[in-house]
Amino acid sequence: MIQDAVAKLVCYGLKTGLLGGEDAILTANRLISLLGIDVLDEATEQAITACAGEVQAAGAGQTGAACAGKAAAAGAGEATAAGAYEPAPGELQEILDEIIDYAVETGQVKENTVTYRDLFDTKVMGELTERPSDVIRKFRALYEESPEKATDAFYRFCQDNNYIRRERIAKDRRWKAPTGYGDLDITINLSKPEKDPKAIAAARLAQQSAYPRCQLCYENVGYAGRLNHPARQNLRVIPLKIDGGDWCMQYSPYVYYNEHCIVFNRSHVPMVIDRSVFRKLFDFVRQFPHYFIGSNADLPIVGGSILAHEHFQGGRYEFAMAKAPVEEEIHFDGYSDVKAGIVRWPMSVIRLSGEDAERLTDLADKILTAWRGYTDEAAFIFAETDGEKHNTITPIARMRDGKFELDLVLRNNITTDEHPLGVYHPHAELHHIKKENIGLIEVMGCAILPARLNTEMAALRAAVLEGRDYRADETLEKHADWMDAVRAAHPDLSEANIDEVMQTEIGKVFAQVLECAGVYKRTDEGRAAMRRFIESI
Numbered sequence: 013m014i015q016d017a018v019a020k021l022v023c024y025g026l027k028t029g030l031l032g033g034e035d036a037i038l039t040a041n042r043l044i045s046l047l048g049i050d051v052l053d054e055a056t057e058q059a060i061t062a063c064a065g066e067v068q069a070a071g072a073g074q075t076g077a078a079c080a081g082k083a084a085a086a087g088a089g090e091a092t093a094a095g096a097y098e099p100a101p102g103e104l105q106e107i108l109d110e111i112i113d114y115a116v117e118t119g120q121v122k123e124n125t126v127t128y129r130d131l132f133d134t135k136v137m138g139e140l141t142e143r144p145s146d147v148i149r150k151f152r153a154l155y156e157e158s159p160e161k162a163t164d165a166f167y168r169f170c171q172d173n174n175y176i177r178r179e180r181i182a183k184d185r186r187w188k189a190p191t192g193y194g195d196l197d198i199t200i201n202l203s204k205p206e207k208d209p210k211a212i213a214a215a216r217l218a219q220q221s222a223y224p225r226c227q228l229c230y231e232n233v234g235y236a237g238r239l240n241h242p243a244r245q246n247l248r249v250i251p252l253k254i255d256g257g258d259w260c261m262q263y264s265p266y267v268y269y270n271e272h273c274i275v276f277n278r279s280h281v282p283m284v285i286d287r288s289v290f291r292k293l294f295d296f297v298r299q300f301p302h303y304f305i306g307s308n309a310d311l312p313i314v315g316g317s318i319l320a321h322e323h324f325q326g327g328r329y330e331f332a333m334a335k336a337p338v339e340e341e342i343h344f345d346g347y348s349d350v351k352a353g354i355v356r357w358p359m360s361v362i363r364l365s366g367e368d369a370e371r372l373t374d375l376a377d378k379i380l381t382a383w384r385g386y387t388d389e390a391a392f393i394f395a396e397t398d399g400e401k402h403n404t405i406t407p408i409a410r411m412r413d414g415k416f417e418l419d420l421v422l423r424n425n426i427t428t429d430e431h432p433l434g435v436y437h438p439h440a441e442l443h444h445i446k447k448e449n450i451g452l453i454e455v456m457g458c459a460i461l462p463a464r465l466n467t468e469m470a471a472l473r474a475a476v477l478e479g480r481d482y483r484a485d486e487t488l489e490k491h492a493d494w495m496d497a498v499r500a501a502h503p504d505l506s507e508a509n510i511d512e513v514m515q516t517e518i519g520k521v522f523a524q525v526l527e528c529a530g531v532y533k534r535t536d537e538g539r540a541a542m543r544r545f546i547e548s549i
């Protein structure tokens with residue numbers, strides 16, 4: 013029953029704290045209006061009122077008089093108690109499915125496919141999402157208590173209002189794979205829905221629009237979306253001042269790791285790696301010391317997928333690279349106050365640490381400038397060929413024990429006939445697992461593997477256990493050499509251990525992928541070449 017679903021959704025809003033008690037009837041009225049219904053049934057109204065009363069009573073019991081003042085100051089009101097509510101897995105999706113099904117039946121949703129359903133359920137959740145000024149006011153009030161409290165509450169809010177689709181994220185596969193570089197994170201992303209053919213066809217006919225200019229632009233806040241642009245009625249962002257400029261923070265809807273946030277320029281300006289980026293990264297970790305933050309490089313192949321809009325990615329997670337120790341200390345003349353070293357990592361990483369962010373910025377800029385113009389033919393490093401620049405850096409900043417720390421990952425995007433996708437890019441024999449660009453997240457030790465791998469690995473597993481010839485299989489053939497080697501290395505391979513073995517072996521491939529992306533190899537020759545660069549700075 014649609015009236016039931018409306019009541020359940022409003023109650024979900026009350027229990028999670030998305031709605032205050034006084035918002036309940038207003039929201040119910042907006043929802044029925046959105047669904048083309050004229051009347052809120054008496055039973056529905058009673059259910060909603062009863063739920064509001066229960067949540068309020070629980071809130072009064074939990075917060076008590078002493079905390080009430082603080083809660084009110086934070087603008088949280090009855091939401092404080094309500095915010096403690098943990099929705100059951102699938103709870104929200106079940107309610108939304110009921111509502112969307114109704115909208116499909118009544119012709120308000122044109123096609124019963126994921127693209128159209130997503131556009132509609134985001135509109136619905138937009139009705140349970142507070143206005144930006146209220147969200148920002150709460151964030152700032154909590155930030156006064158601690159940056160952690162502010163991000164905790166905002167992260168939860170972005171999940172409760174389904175901007176981060178918990179149900180979809182739960183579908184992703186994740187595991188840790190032990191390697192010589194520590195435990196690498198492996199994820200197979202299954203939460204991005206496949207585009208349905210009908211929506212693709214309709215999008216092709218739709219007018220091309222330049223609004224919003226890209227998926228990172230501020231104008232996405234509240235945007236209804238269309239077939240070729242996601243709906244964002246439930247997107248809220250927090251404005252920040254970073255190094256004197258106007259920036260915003262939001263969470264990534266794809267959650268590649270805990271509290272995966274995106275920090276983006278308020279203006280649609282291109283990515284650039286220069287001195288100012290180091291200052292911006294440090295200014296962010298100064299404001300959010302419990303988060304790391306990094307930037308993708310500013311060149312194709314070694315950069316991220318969106319180079320047109322300046323942005324960083326951060327979050328509350330410690331990747332293997334952050335845990336990797338310095339294996340060789342280095343010294344830069346005139347910077348005795350900055351600790352520097354080469355990190356034990358498959359890619360070429362210089363780590364700087366110190367108390368003074370300005371001094372680290374100075375030295376990082378010096379290293380960047382040197383690297384941009386650096387050529388070492390013997391090591392196959394070319395600053396440019398035919399006027400095309402190749403050298404850049406992927407920087408990552410964090411606070412550690414009260415000091416600023418900056419990892420500078422040396423990158424080069426040169427291509428050759430032998431390696432048309434990039435010399436410092438996963439090589440052809442690894443493409444069966446990973447051939448996409450190695451961006452910031454992967455640099456840090458988290459593989460984001462394509463969804464196809466999930467089905468391919470399941471089929472490969474079955475073929476091995478049933479003794480079938482995977483080499484004869486069109487889809488599995490590309491994994492055959494690798495699988496042969498895995499079997500040779502694990503003669504005891506059986507149903508009992510095959511999952512663990514395959515996961516570990518995929519981790520080893522990812523370590524090799526990172527080695528490919530390293531400009532200096534972990535050999536005597538490679539180390540000597542890296543030293544030559546460091547001495548040239």
Ligand SMILES: [Zn+2]
Nearest residue numbers: 226229280321
């Ligand atoms: Zn943009």
